[in-house]
Amino acid sequence: MNTILLQNLVNPNVNLPIVLPEMIVALTGVIVMLYDSFVPRQRSVTGAISLIGLAISAFFLVSMWNDAPQTGWNGMIASDGLRLSFTIVFLLVSAVTILISSVWADNEDVPIGEYHALLLFATFGMMFMASGNDLVIIFLGLETLSIATYVMAGLRRGDLKSNESAMKYFILGSFASAFLLYGMALIYGATGSTNITEIALKVANPNFPALLLVGGAMMIVGFGFKVATVPFHVWTPDVYEGAPTPVTAFMAVGSKSAAFASFLRVFVLGFPLIAGVQASEFLHESWVTALSVMAILTMTVGNIAAILQDNVKRMLAYSSIAHAGYAMVGFIGAGMAKNMQQRDAAIAAVAFYMLTYAVTNLGAFAIVTLLGQKNDRRTAFEDYNGIGFRAPALAFTLSLFMLSLLGLPLTAGFMGKVMVFRPALEANNLLLTVMVIAAAVNTAISAYYYLRLIVVMFFRERTTDWLAPRIPTALTAALLITVLGVLYFGIFSDGVIEKFSKSSVGTVFKAGTRP
Amino acid sequence: MATTALFFVFAGLAIACAISMVYHKNPLYSAISLIGVFVSLSVLYVTLAAPFIAAVQILIYAGAIMVLVVFVIMLLNMEEDKPLNRLRYLYAIGGGLGLILLVQTFFVFYAVMRAPKQAVNTEETIGKTMSIGTAMYTEYLLPVEIVGILLLMAIIGGVILVRKLSQPQMESMVERELERRHEGEDKDDYRIAL
Amino acid sequence: MSEFSLLDYAPIGVMFLVAIGFAASQILVTQLIGPRKRTATKLMPYESGKDPVGSARDRFSIKFYTVAVIFLLFDIEVLFMIPFAVAFKELLAQEKISTIAFGTIAFVEIMIFISTLVVGYIYVWRKGTFEWGLQARAEARAEAKEMVKEKNRRIRETQRVA
Secondary structure, eight states: OTTGGGGGOOOOOOOGGGGHHHHHHHHHHHHHHHHHHHSTTOSSHHHHHHHHHHHHHHHHHHHTTTSOOEEETTTTEEESHHHHHHHHHHHHHHHHHHHHHHHHHHHSOOOHHHHHHHHHHHHHHHHHHHHBOBHHHHHHHHHHHHHHHHHHHTOOTTOHHHHHHHHHHHHHHHHHHHHHHHHHHHHHHHHSOOBHHHHHHHTTSOSOHHHHHHHHHHHHHHHHHHHTOTTSOTTHHHHHHHSOHHHHHHIIIIIHHHHHHHHHIIIIITSOOOTTOHHHHHHHHHHHHHHHHHHHHHHHHHHHHHHTOSBHHHHHHHHHHHHHHHHHHHHHHHHTOSSHHHHHHHHHHHHHHHHHHHHHHHHHHHHHHHHHTGGGOOOBGGGGTTOTTTSHHHHHHHHHHHHHHHTOTTSHHHHHHHHHHHHHHHTOOHHHHHHHHHHHHHHHHHHHHHHHHHHHHHHSOOOSOOOOOOOOHHHHHHHHHHHHHHHHHHHSHHHHHHHHOOOOSOOOOOOOOOO | OHHHHHHHHHHHHHHHHHHHHHHOSSHHHHHHHHHHHHHHHHHHHHHTTOHHHHHHIIIIIIIIIHHHHHHHHHHHOOOSOOOOOTTTTHHHHHHHHHHHHHHHHHHHHHHHHHSOOOOOOTTOOTTSHHHHHHHHTTTTHHHHHHHHHHHHHHHHHHHHHHOSSOHHHHHHHHHHHHHHHHHTSOOSOOOOOO | OOOOOGGGGHHHHHHHHHHHHHHHHHHHHHHHHSOOOOOHHHHSOOBTTBOOOSOSOOOOOHHHHHHHHHHHHHHHHHHHHHHHHHHHHHHHHHHHHSSSOHHHHHHHHHHHHHHHHHHHHHHHHHTTTTOHHHHHHHHHHHHHHHHHHHHHHHHHHHHHHO
C-alpha cells in the first residue's frame, strides 16, 4: 500500500518567493480584519495599514522585475512580463481606491474596516488572475475578485440603487462564472490539462478538437462579461451607477484589467497559432474573428450609448465599455503577432493601456465622488452646471481627465491608444485594419460626450446655490497621483513601455503568417 | 450491469425530480424536489467511482445549501403568486436560447463519440478520497490556500450584508449593553414627561 | 492500490433503503391500523400544547439566516479537511521513503488553512453575530426609547395646545 502511490505523487514544488506579493496582500487583509474586529471605531487606521501592505507588496514585486521569466508551484504560477506589469497596475488601482474612498467613508455610515479588508482580498484575487498559469488558479482568483466586488457594490445597504446594483451584478456575474467554468471544463476535456503552457502544446493535437472550440466560446462569454464587452455589457451601466462611486472606480478599472490579464493569458498564450496544424489554425482564426467583431461592436455601442446619458456615472460606465473595446484592439494585435517580440510588445501595450486608463478613470471617479456628496445624489450632468469658475482646480483636473479619456495628445490616454493600435496595424490583416479604423472613428464620436462635460462645467449657468466642497487630504493625494500619472504616462511613456515589455512564459511559438 | 441499472433508475429519478421542481408553484415543494435531484445525482457519482464528490453533494448541496434555500423561502414569505403577464415575450427568446444550449450539448457528445477512442484506464481511482487528498495536499497546495482566503472573505460578505444594524449603531449598542452588564443598572431615561 | 468497487458502497445503499423503508412503513402502518377520530382539536396544528396563534407564514429575523450562511461556509472548510484526514497517513509514510517532505508540507498547509478559518471565526465572534441577547435587548431598548420620545412629544403638544 505504501510504496505503490509514490509514482503518482507530485512534488509540491513550494516556491514562496514567487507568490510573495500576493501573500503580503492577503496577510494585510487578515491583519485589517483582525484590527477592525478588536478596535471597531476607527475610520482611518485600516486604510493606512492597507496602504502600507500594498506598498510592501509593490516593493517585492518591483524587486522581482529583473528576474528571468519563471514558473513555480508545478507551473501554476508564472512570473513574467504579463504578470508583473498587470500586477503593478492592480496595486496602484487598489491604493488609489483606498485614498478616494476615505472621503466617502467619512461622510457615510459604511463598515470601513471590512471594506478595506474586502478591497485587499479583491486585489489578492486580481493578482492571482494575472499570475495564474493554470485555469484553476485563474478561476479561483476571478471568484475571489467577483465575490468581493458583489459585496462592495451593495455596501450602501439603505440605498435601493446600491442593492439593485449588487443583486444584478451577483446574479449575472455568477452566471458568467458558470459559463467560464464550463468552458474551462471543456478545455480540460479537450487537452487533458489545466495548465496553460501544456494546453498551448496540446492545441496542435487535441483529444477532441470540437470541445476546444466550444470551450473557447464559453470562456469568451465568461471573460467578455468581466471586461464588459458587447453583447455581454448589459449589466455595466446599472451596476456602475448604483454602486458607491469608489467601488465603481475599482470595478471599472481593477476588475476590467484583471479580466484582461487572464483573458490575454488564456487566449494569446494558451491558444496560439501553430502554422501548418489545422486544429490550431482553425481555433486561432475563430477566436480572433469573434473577438474582432466583438471589439468593433463594443466600441460602437459603448460610445453611442454614452452620448445619450444624463448621468455622469452612467456616461463613465458606457465609456468604460468603449475603452474595453479599444483595449481589445491591442489584445487581438497580440493574438496576431508574427513573432515573440511582437507578441510581448502587444501584451505590454495592453497592460500600458490599462495603466493609462486606470490613472485617468480613477482621477475622474475621485472628483465624481467628491461632487456626488452623500449617497451620490449629485451625479447628473445638471449638477455640474457652471462649477468651472467656482471650483477651478477641480473643474480643470476633471477636464484633464476627460481629455485623457478622449485621447488628446500629451495625455496618457493618447499614448495608450497609440500603443494598442500599433500591433493591430502591424499585423497587416484586413479585419484588424478595419477594426483600427472603427476605433479611430469611435474616438471622434466620443469627443461629443467627453467635451460635453467640460462645456457643462464652464459654459452653463448655474441656477441653484453651490459651494465648492473642501478637498480632503487623502483625495488631494489621489488627485495628485492621477494627474501626475496622466501627464507622465502621456509624455514619458517610452520608459514605462520598455519596463513592461518582458517576455512571457508561453514557450510555444512556431508561428508564421496565416496562409 | 448493476451500474447500468442504477444509472437508469437514478437518472430517471433525477429528471423526474427536476421536472417536479420546475412544475410546482409552491417554492417549498420545489425545494424538496431539488433535494431529490441532489440525492439521485450523488448516487450517479458513486457509480462513476467518485465517492468523495457524492459525499460533497449530500453534505453541501442537499444539506447546507438546501437549508439556505428554505431559509430564503421563509424569509421572503411570498404570498400566493399572481401569474405575471409582464415579460411574456421573453419566453420565446428563453426557449430559443435553451434549445441552442441543448443542441450545443448534443454537439459536444457527438464530437466526443466520433473522435477516435482514447485509451481509458478502467482501474483509475482518481475519484477516491485518498487520491483527492494526496492531489490536494501535494500538487494543488496553492489553490487550497486561495480557497481558504476566499471563504474568509465570504464570511465578511455574509456578515456585513446581513447585519441588521449599521456598524456604529451596532458597536455603540453592544458597548452600552456590556457597560450595563458590569454596573448592573439601567441609566437610560424612560420617564414619561408629565 | 485498492480498486474501486461499487460493492464497497452497498452498505450505504442498504442504509438508505432501511431508512426509507422504515419511514414509509411507519406512515403506512399508522394509516392502516390506527383508530381515527377526527375532532377539531385533533386536526389543529400541534404547537406544544398551546393554541396556534396567527399564520405560520410569518417573517422571521435575519439573524437565523446569518447563522445558516456561516454554517455553510464552515461546512465547506470542513470539507477540505476530510481529504487531508484520509491522505495524511499515506503522505507521512511517503515522506519516510522519499526525499520530499510530503507529510510536513501537508501539515503546515492544513494548519495555515485552519488558521484562516480561525481568523474568520474570531471576526464573526467579535462582530457580535452570536450575541443575540445583547443585540435583541439593545434593540428593544432603542425601540422603547423611541416610544417614550414619541409619547413625550405628544404630551408636550397637547400641553401646548392647552
